[in-house]
Amino acid sequence: MRKIFFICLALVLFACNNSEKKEEVKVAERIVEQVVERYTNGIKKVEGETVNGKRHGMWKYYYANGFLWSEGSFWYGERKGYSIIYYNTGKKQMEGNYEKDLKVGQWKLWNPDGSLNRIIDLDQMLTSEDSIKLELKPAKK
Numbered sequence: 001m002r003k004i005f006f007i008c009l010a011l012v013l014f015a016c017n018n019s020e021k022k023e024e025v026k027v028a029e030r031i032v033e034q035v036v037e038r039y040t041n042g043i044k045k046v047e048g049e050t051v052n053g054k055r056h057g058m059w060k061y062y063y064a065n066g067f068l069w070s071e072g073s074f075w076y077g078e079r080k081g082y083s084i085i086y087y088n089t090g091k092k093q094m095e096g097n098y099e100k101d102l103k104v105g106q107w108k109l110w111n112p113d114g115s116l117n118r119i120i121d122l123d124q125m126l127t128s129e130d131s132i133k134l135e136l137k138p139a140k141k
Contacts, residue, residue, distance in 0.1 A: 011123055024025050028052075029052075030048070030051060030052065031050075031051070032049060032051050033049065033050045033051055034048075035047065035049065035111060037049050039064050041064065042048070043066045045061070045064075046059065046060070046061050047059070047060050048074070052076075052132050054076045054077030055074040056074055056075065056076055057073065059072060063088045065088060067086065067090045069085070069086055069088070070083065070085045070086065071083065071084055071129050073098075077100035078098075078100055079100075079101045079102075080098055080099060081097060082095070082097055083097070083098055083137070087112055089112065092108075092110045092114070093109070093110055094108060094109045094110065094133075095107065096108065096122075103122060103134055104138065105117070105122060105123065106119055106121050106122070107120045107122065107134055109133060109134075120133070120134060122131065
């Protein structure tokens with residue numbers, strides 16, 4: 001009787017072990033790093049945050065004279081959202097939005113003296129001059 005009990009117990013345990021399948025679920029690790037680069041003169045050149053090695057969140061770039069050159073948002077490596085670009089005097093040069101690394105919508109351009117030059121709507125047909133002023137790049141395929 002005792003032998004039959006142990007044999008049944010062994011069979012039940014063996015059957016349970018074979019029918020159970022353990023699946024490993026790997027959760028992606030999120031590595032966040034603060035980035036600050038400086039010119040050789042010690043003035044800040046760039047600052048922002050990376051997530052898993054890709055620019056993410058607000059990034060700021062500076063001229064060697066310390067003035068802000070540009071500030072804009074990134075979403076896991078791609079430009080996305082509002083962005084401003086400045087002249088090396090600190091005055092605005094242009095502002096607008098990005099989507100998937102491309103300029104979209106309306107962009108405002110200023111003259112070096114601070115006066116508004118023009119508003120370019122990227123949803124409309126552009127002149128070659130406007131394309132050059134906005135430094136447009138082709139869409140990713």
